[in-house]
Amino acid sequence: MKNIKNIVAITALTLVSFSGFAQSVTASGTTLDAAEAQIALKAKQAGTSYKITSARFTNGAYMSAELVK
Template identity: 50%
Template sequence: MKTFNTIAIAAALSALSFGAFAQTVTATGRTMDDAESVIAAQAQKEGASYKIIEANTNNNVHMTAELTK
């Protein structure tokens, strides 16, 4: 029973720590600069840095970034 409790607590803490330090945000814009400026503003508001993990261009730009503190 102790082993089960230890595993459950470890799993809960690892999920909590990941959620506390990483957040995914998306933005759209007419250009890459427009979309990135939206992400940069969100990162500044959260007091975090960002890393762009996806960008797609069709008629608009759709960008996804991960914020980390």
């Protein structure tokens, strides 16, 4: 009986921790500012803020970010 309670508790805690992860989004544009504007729009639509995790410029701008609450 004690083992079953432990398994249920561990499962519940695992499900709660997975729901707290930030959502990743990506965008591309002709400039880094344009790509960031797309990220900002996605964050605004989701009602969150964002943190840029990577950006590069090779024949266009590519950016990824995490939406955080």
